[in-house]
Structure formats: structure tokens, C-alpha cells
Amino acid sequence: MAETRKVDGIGIGLRYAMAERTLASDVPEIRWLEIHPENYVQRGGRFRHVLERARERFPLVTHGLTMGFGAVDRPEDSYVKPLRDFLHENAIPWHSEHLCFSGDGGVMLHDLLPVPFTRESVGVAVARIREARDRLELPIALENISYYADAGPAEMPEIDFLLEVLEQADCKLLLDVNNVFVNSQNHGFDPRAYMDRIPVERVVQIHVAGHQVRDDSLIIDTHGEPMRDEVYELLDFTLRRTGPVPVLLERDQNFPPFEELVAEVKRLDRIYREATAAAGAEGDGARGAA
Amino acid sequence: MGEGADRVRAIEQAAVDLCLAPERPQARLQQLGDARIWSLYREMVRNRLRGELKIALKRAHQDAGEAAFERAFVHHLAEAPPRSRFFHGIVGDFARSAAPFLREQTDVPAHVGDLLEYEAAVWAVGDLDDRAPATELEEFSFEGRPVLSHATRLLQLQYPVHRKREGGAPYERGEVRLCVHRRPEDRRARTWTLNPITYDLLRCFEAGEATVTEAVQRTATARKVAIDQPFLDGLCTVLADFIERGVILGCRAP
Numbered sequence: 001m002a003e004t005r006k007v008d009g010i011g012i013g014l015r016y017a018m019a020e021r022t023l024a025s026d027v028p029e030i031r032w033l034e035i036h037p038e039n040y041v042q043r044g045g046r047f048r049h050v051l052e053r054a055r056e057r058f059p060l061v062t063h064g065l066t067m068g069f070g071a072v073d074r075p076e077d078s079y080v081k082p083l084r085d086f087l088h089e090n091a092i093p094w095h096s097e098h099l100c101f102s103g104d105g106g107v108m109l110h111d112l113l114p115v116p117f118t119r120e121s122v123g124v125a126v127a128r129i130r131e132a133r134d135r136l137e138l139p140i141a142l143e144n145i146s147y148y149a150d151a152g153p154a155e156m157p158e159i160d161f162l163l164e165v166l167e168q169a170d171c172k173l174l175l176d177v178n179n180v181f182v183n184s185q186n187h188g189f190d191p192r193a194y195m196d197r198i199p200v201e202r203v204v205q206i207h208v209a210g211h212q213v214r215d216d217s218l219i220i221d222t223h224g225e226p227m228r229d230e231v232y233e234l235l236d237f238t239l240r241r242t243g244p245v246p247v248l249l250e251r252d253q254n255f256p257p258f259e260e261l262v263a264e265v266k267r268l269d270r271i272y273r274e275a276t277a278a279a280g281a282e283g284d285g286a287r288g289a290a
Numbered sequence: 291m292g293e294g295a296d297r298v299r300a301i302e303q304a305a306v307d308l309c310l311a312p313e314r315p316q317a318r319l320q321q322l323g324d325a326r327i328w329s330l331y332r333e334m335v336r337n338r339l340r341g342e343l344k345i346a347l348k349r350a351h352q353d354a355g356e357a358a359f360e361r362a363f364v365h366h367l368a369e370a371p372p373r374s375r376f377f378h379g380i381v382g383d384f385a386r387s388a389a390p391f392l393r394e395q396t397d398v399p400a401h402v403g404d405l406l407e408y409e410a411a412v413w414a415v416g417d418l419d420d421r422a423p424a425t426e427l428e429e430f431s432f433e434g435r436p437v438l439s440h441a442t443r444l445l446q447l448q449y450p451v452h453r454k455r456e457g458g459a460p461y462e463r464g465e466v467r468l469c470v471h472r473r474p475e476d477r478r479a480r481t482w483t484l485n486p487i488t489y490d491l492l493r494c495f496e497a498g499e500a501t502v503t504e505a506v507q508r509t510a511t512a513r514k515v516a517i518d519q520p521f522l523d524g525l526c527t528v529l530a531d532f533i534e535r536g537v538i539l540g541c542r543a544p
Contacts, residue, residue: 038376044420044441046477066375072299079375104302107371110380111335113305121298149327152301218330 004091005059007032007205010268011248012261013063018251019050021258023057029262029269032059034248037095038066041086051090060090061205061246063174064097066108069128069142069165070115071101084136094204096141096174097132099125099165114147117154117161122168129169141172141204146179146211146221148186158183159194172204175242177235178227178250182211182219191234200242208235208268209250224254227264232271239275247272309335310367339363339372339380346381346413349451350392350406358398362388378417385410401449401461408451411443411470415479420472427540430533432502434541436495441479442537443470444492452481473536482535487513488528495538502529502541 009031014022016039022030033054040051054060064083067075087095100112115121125142133140144162156164166173175198184191210225227249235247247268251261301322308318309332319325340363344351351359363384366372370387372380385406393403420441428434445468449461452468467489472479484492487509494505506525510517532538 039378041376042419043378043417044474045417045472047417048419049477065377070298072295072302075375101302101305104299104306106373107306107310108373108375108380109306109309109335110338110372110377111331113302113331116298116301118297120295124295124298148330149322149324151305152297152321152323218327 004093007059007061007093007246008244009246010265010272011058011061011246012265013248013250013252014050014054014060015252015255016047016050017255018258018261019054023050023053025258025262027262027265029265030058032061032246034061034063034250036065037062037083037086038064041082055090060092061248062087062090062092062095063143063248064095066102066110067097067128067132068100068102068112068115069097069125069132070099070121071103071128072124073104073106074128074131080132080135084138087136087138092138094139094141094172095132095136096143096172096205098143098145099162100145112145114145114149114151116151117156117158118152119155122161122164125165126168129165129171133171139172139204140169141174142166142169143174143176143207144179145176146182146186148218148220157189158187159197163197163199166199166202171202173198173202174205174207175203175238175245176207176209177238178207178209178211178231179221181228181231181234182221185219192237195234195238195241198238198241203242203245206235206238206242206245206247207250208232208247222254223250223252226256226260232267235268236271236275239272240279243279244272244276305331308332310371312364312368336363336367339367342377342380343384347385347406347409350402350409353405354392354398354402358392358395358402361395362391365391378413381410381413399460400463401451404447404449405451408445408447408468408470411445411468412479412481415441415443415470415472416477418472420474426543428543430502430529430538430540432506434544435498435501436505436541437498437539438492438496439471439537439539441472441474442496444468444484444489444496445470446489452483469537471535471537487515491528492532492537498542 010029011032011034012030014033014035040047098112101115102111103109129140180191180194208227208231209223210227212220212222212225249264249268304318304321307315308328314329319328322328366384366387372383374380374383389403389406392398418441420439427437447466448463450466467484469482469484470479490509491505494500515521
């Protein structure tokens with residue numbers, strides 16, 4: 001059993017396409033890595049090779065893709081048990097998943113679909129999060145997703161829905177700043193007012209990423225573009241409230257030269273240091289970090 | 291989750307139906323709300339799945355042609371959609387429905403179903419967990435029940451699709467038996483051609499029920515082969531070879 005290591009500062013997602021550059025790099029601003037466990041659980045070959053090298057060098061955090069906490073279906077033991085073993089073998093400090101669903105009746109669509117913003121849906125998510133915490137025996141962080149439309153009639157705004165789930169499930173929050181920005185543009189609300197309502201004591205991790213603005217002005221959370229200035233600014237605003245919470249740069253497709261990614265990491269690191277210093281938090285207070 | 295989640299489940303079912311149906315179901319779009327956006331979700335889901343399949347099954351996609359591959363994809367989503375929680379598992383899910391479907395298509399070369407099965411096996415074996423199974427292992431013996439590496443697939447096909455075609459010449463029909471395997475230290479799967487007896491024997495080992503002696507006797511009986519000295523000499527060579535290659539890991543402890 002490995003020892004849990006401290007997660008703070010800026011991290012990046014370990015993606016196979018960039019793994020060699022990431023693991024061979026010597027960039028002090030890259031402090032930790034996030035992995036999707038679905039890429040590594042019960043796998044060997046090149047994926048296990050990459051994982052072994054990654055955990056030698058970096059603290060790891062996991063971010064799941066297919067156990068959306070909004071799903072009515074309970075995840076099957078054949079998924080949860082190996083995941084639990086994997087998380088503990090790799091000394092993962094917390095496991096995050098999305099407030100969404102990805103299928104029904106055993107069918108998996110492999111996308112993050114929005115749940116109805118209803119009281120009934122709150123009950124589903126709360127039950128799923130509590131179960132996950134019990135079954136995985138780890139702290140759980142819930143991620144707010146980008147959504148492009150309501151799923152059926154809504155009974156409350158997304159922020160109220162999120163807060164209700166967090167409160168009732170008593171779980172951590174993986175606050176995706178880019179998702180807040182994307183949603184604010186697509187649905188017409190003030191992202192800073194949204195951030196003001198976030199209970200900072202629950203925020204254990206932050207995500208940022210690039211997004212795509214379509215010709216029809218709809219913004220899609222692609223993780224395939226450079227980060228926009230507006231998201232850097234919203235991150236700065238957010239970190240001044242939360243203090244030193246670890247920040248993850250997501251890049252999942254349309255990979256740039258590694259140097260471009262490093263430039264983004266360095267910019268994020270500067271923001272992180274300035275904003276968290278301004279927040280009055282000294283050094284190693286990352287919430288939820290080991 | 292009980293009846294209290296009926297309305298949530300109805301929305302989830304509507305979204306799944308929308309994404310899987312051959313044509314956009316208007317009733318589902320109305321149920322979900324914004325038809326433009328939910329149509330976009332449908333396209334995003336389908337594009338993501340389709341894109342991964344084309345990467346994993348490059349040769350089958352090429353030989354089937356765009357139109358037939360798309361028909362197989364539409365058939366797969368409608369009739370036997372992906373169930374794996376692991377994204378890499380969608381390739382195997384697709385192959386199980388698309389291979390028989392493509393074999394029935396008169397405008398598709400006859401080898402494409404086999405090619406798709408073979409590429410799916412190579413894709414899976416390339417990254418399968420190759421660590422020793424949790425079962426306690428003992429050294430290989432004729433009285434033991436053999437254990438094969440997880441990173442192994444046995445295939446019986448009608449075309450030698452593991453060989454690249456030269457100059458686009460069609461594959462000649464002829465039964466071929468393959469072992470697709472990857473050693474723990476390797477990054478890629480390797481493929482070996484098996485004779486019928488070796489194939490049957492490894493299949494028997496894979497089932498995990500018979501001892502080596504029982505498996506040999508069953509195979510020889512089924513193939514009407516005498517267990518004489520030349521047979522035993524050949525058998526020992528083959529078994530030693532597969533132990534050396536890491537396909538046979540040992541025997542299950544009693």
C-alpha cells in the first residue's frame with residue numbers, strides 16, 4: 001500500500017497522448033497528476049507502465065467518468081470493487097465524479113448528460129454519493145458539469161440544485177471553473193455571483209480548461225482549446241475566496257506542443273500564488289489534501 | 291432506487307433512446323426539452339463512439355467502406371448498444387454485434403467480419419491486465435488444471451486476416467486458428483497461427499475444468515488422433531513453447 005501524498009498547486013491530467021512528455025519533463029510548477037481510473041483499472045501493458053512511472057514521480061488524484069452521481073442505476077459491483085481496490089492501492093486521497101448520468105438500464109453512452117434539476121433528482125444524487133463513499137471507503141468530491149439544456153422541466157436553478165446535493169450528501173466539491181463560465185454564457189447568469197454562493201469549505205479541487213465557441217455562439221466544454229482569459233480571471237476570483245485549493249488543467253484532445261501546455265501551467269501557477277496569498281492563506285492549507 | 295425516482299428514470303431513458311435510435315425520435319426530443327440542444331447531445335455521443343471505433347478497427351473500417359461501417363454502427367446502437375463502463379470496452383461491445391451483421395451484408399467483402407473480430411481481439415489484448423491471476427499457481431503438470439494468461443484471445447476464423455493483404459488481393463477462404471497474446475513486458479499483442487489440435491487444447495485449458503491429461507485425451511478423441519510417441523513428442527514441444535511464451539502460466543493449485 002502506497003503512502004498518500006500531498007496534493008497542492010497546479011496539476012495536469014495524465015493523458016496517454018502526452019504521457020511520455022509529461023513523465024520525462026522537469027517542470028516544477030506541475031505538482032501532481034489527475035488520472036481517469038477507467039483507463040487503468042484492470043489494465044496492463046502500456047497503461048500500467050505509464051501509471052507506475054507516474055506514481056513514482058507525482059501525487060495522484062482520480063477523476064471518474066462513468067459513475068455519474070445523477071444516475072438512477074446503482075453502479076454494479078464489477079465496476080465498484082476493482083475501482084475501490086485501485087484507489088486504495090494507489091493511495092488516492094479523494095475520488096471525484098460528475099453530477100450527471102451517462103446511461104440507463106446498463107447501457108453506457110460515455111458522455112456527461114445533465115440530470116433534471118428537481119427535488120427527485122436531488123434524492124437520487126444524494127443516495128448515489130453516500131453509497132459511493134461507503135463502497136469506495138474514500139472522501140467523494142462532486143463535480144459541477146457543463147450543461148447545454150435542461151433535462152426536462154426544472155424545479156430550481158442549477159446552483160440551487162448543486163448546493164442542495166452538496167448539503168444533503170455532505171460531500172466535497174470539485175469546482176469546475178470553466179464549467180461555471182461556460183454555463184454562465186450559455187444560460188445567461190453572472191459567474192461571480194455563482195461563485196459567491198459556493199461553500200468554500202467543501203471545495204477540495206478545482207478544474208480549469210479551454211472551451212470552444214461555436215458559430216451559433218453556443219459554448220462547448222471541449223477540453224481541446226487553450227484556456228481563455230475570462231476563465232483565468234474567474235479562477236483568480238475563485239481562488240481569492242477558496243484559498244489554496246489544488247487546480248487541475250484539463251486537456252483531453254487536440255493536444256498542443258507540450259511547451260504550450262507548460263506555458264498555461266506557469267500562468268496558472270502565478271495566479272494561484274498571487275490569489276491564494278491575497279486570500280491570506282499561507283502555503284500548505286490545501287483543503288482535503290493529504 | 292425505488293418509485294421515487296420514476297421521473298428521473300424517464301428522463302434518462304428518453305436521453306438514451308434519443309442517442310441510440312436510428313432516427314431522431316421526436317417524442318423523446320419533446321420530452322427532454324430543447325430539441326436543438328438535445329439533438330446536439332445525440333451527435334456528440336454518436337461521434338465520440340464512432341470516432342473511437344474507427345481508430346481501434348482501422349482496417350475493418352477501411353475494408354467495409356464508410357457506408358457499411360455506418361450501417362453496422364447504427365445497427366449496434368439500436369440493437370446491442372455499448373454496456374462497458376470502460377471506454378476501451380466499447381470496441382468489444384461493437385465487435386460482438388457488428389461482426390455477424392457485416393457477414394450478412396452482400397456489399398461487404400466476406401473477410402470483414404473476421405477482420406473486425408481479429409482487430410477487436412488485438413485491441414483488447416494490447417491493454418489487458420497481464421498480472422498473474424489471484425488463483426494460487428503451481429508449476430505446470432499433466433495432473434494439474436492449466437491457467438492461461440489473461441492477455442490471451444483464441445480465435446477461429448474463416449479468413450487469414452492476421453496477414454496483411456498484398457496489392458489488395460482478396461483473402462482466400464480457409465479456416466485459420468489464432469492465438470493473440472501479449473507478454474507483460476511487451477506493449478503490443480503478438481499473433482500465432484495454431485493447428486487444430488493445439489487450438490482445441492488451448493480452448494480446453496481456457497475453460498479451466500480439465501487437467502492437462504484430460505484435455506489431451508478429449509482433444510485426441512475428438513480429432514481422432516492416436517496418442518502415440520510422435521504425438522506426445524509434439525505435444526511436449528508445443529506446451530513448452532506456450533509456457534515459454536507466457537501463454538500458459540502454470541496450473542491451478544488443487
